Amino acid sequence: xxxxxxxxxxxxxxxxxxxxxxxxxxxxxxxxxxxxxxxxxxxxxxxxxxxxxxxxxxxxxxxxxxxxxxxxxxxxxxxxxxxxxxxxxxxxxxxxxxxxxxxxxxxxxxxxxxxxxxxxxxxxxxxxxxxxxxxxxxxxxxxxxxxxxxxxxxxxxxxxxxxxxxxxxxxxxxxxxxxxxxxxxxxxxxxxxxxxxxxxxxxxxxxxxxxxxxxxxxxxxxxxxxxxxxxxxxxxxxxxxxxxxxxxxxxxxxxxxxxxxxxxxxxxxxxxxxxxxxxxxxxxxxxxxxxxxxxxxxxxxxxxxxxxxxxxxxxxxxxx
Numbered sequence: 001x002x003x004x005x006x007x008x009x010x011x012x013x014x015x016x017x018x019x020x021x022x023x024x025x026x027x028x029x030x031x032x033x034x035x036x037x038x039x040x041x042x043x044x045x046x047x048x049x050x051x052x053x054x055x056x057x058x059x060x061x062x063x064x065x066x067x068x069x070x071x072x073x074x075x076x077x078x079x080x081x082x083x084x085x086x087x088x089x090x091x092x093x094x095x096x097x098x099x100x101x102x103x104x105x106x107x108x109x110x111x112x113x114x115x116x117x118x119x120x121x122x123x124x125x126x127x128x129x130x131x132x133x134x135x136x137x138x139x140x141x142x143x144x145x146x147x148x149x150x151x152x153x154x155x156x157x158x159x160x161x162x163x164x165x166x167x168x169x170x171x172x173x174x175x176x177x178x179x180x181x182x183x184x185x186x187x188x189x190x191x192x193x194x195x196x197x198x199x200x201x202x203x204x205x206x207x208x209x210x211x212x213x214x215x216x217x218x219x220x221x222x223x224x225x226x227x228x229x230x231x232x233x234x235x236x237x238x239x240x241x242x243x244x245x246x247x248x249x250x251x252x253x254x255x256x257x258x259x260x261x262x263x264x265x266x267x268x269x270x271x272x273x274x275x276x277x278x279x280x281x282x283x284x285x286x287x288x289x290x291x292x293x294x295x296x297x298x299x300x301x302x303x304x305x306x307x308x309x310x311x312x313x314x315x316x317x318x319x320x
Contacts, residue, residue: 011041017053037100047224098131170194199250213261259287
């Protein structure tokens with residue numbers, strides 16, 4: 001039975017990857033989709049880089065040391081298990097989305113052919129309820145040691161999508177701290193903001209409420225989990241990784257804030273699996289009454305943002 005247009009049942013997919021295993025992690029993602037469908041969810045969101053996992057080794061094995069074997073070999077395994085969308089790596093996820101009429105935001109490590117097929121990007125993929133990939137947003141600026149394994153993206157994925165009464169958009173991790181990308185999403189009518197993280201409440205506990213209050217929108221912050229026992233036994237250089245790994249590397253912290261900036265669901269560091277809630281679009285209109293950052297409380301005659309959404313490439317071919 002369909003719900004009224006103003007109501008949207010969301011699911012926060014707070015799970016751990018089968019670390020550095022594309023197929024193993026895909027199997028967990030597909031299971032989460034089926035479970036969300038059984039609960040009647042209409043939007044399911046997973047954390048940053050869940051498929052096939054966050055590059056924890058960089059901080060644990062001397063990731064910045066030049067020409068280090070352990071780092072190079074782990075990077076190579078990461079690349080082998082990254083996602084080539086054009087090769088059909090997400091086809092099964094799209095098929096489940098279509099079958100169950102559920103929209104999905106999925107954080108992946110992408111190895112795109114349009115950038116040569118070797119470099120890696122932290123990308124946020126939006127799949128609509130028909131199972132169609134509508135956008136792939138490559139993280140604009142990898143954070144700190146992430147730059148040792150992820151390349152910087154572009155503005156092509158700075159787009160929003162209609163979902164029932166809502167207009168939804170998303171950003172990766174610390175992009176959510178960047179004022180101008182946020183403004184680009186607001187200007188397109190975003191009123192349901194998706195913020196994806198590798199995990200931990202220290203990322204989500206402040207910015208989630210801040211974005212909600214700034215934009216007068218709903219904000220879903222979705223994180224992954226990762227504990228020492230989540231590293232598969234066959235992981236390359238596992239002993240080296242575990243020497244410095246804490247018991248919990250990512251504790252979740254997925255949460256939801258309403259358009260008034262208050263928590264609807266506070267950061268959750270317990271649940272392993274989908275977290276559900278139904279949100280009501282009418283709350284957006286209520287809070288936009290006194291503030292709208294791109295509408296009645298903006299001055300485009302004084303300040304404007306210009307966004308380049310061209311997909312970047314190192315070469316342009318012309319034919320006679």
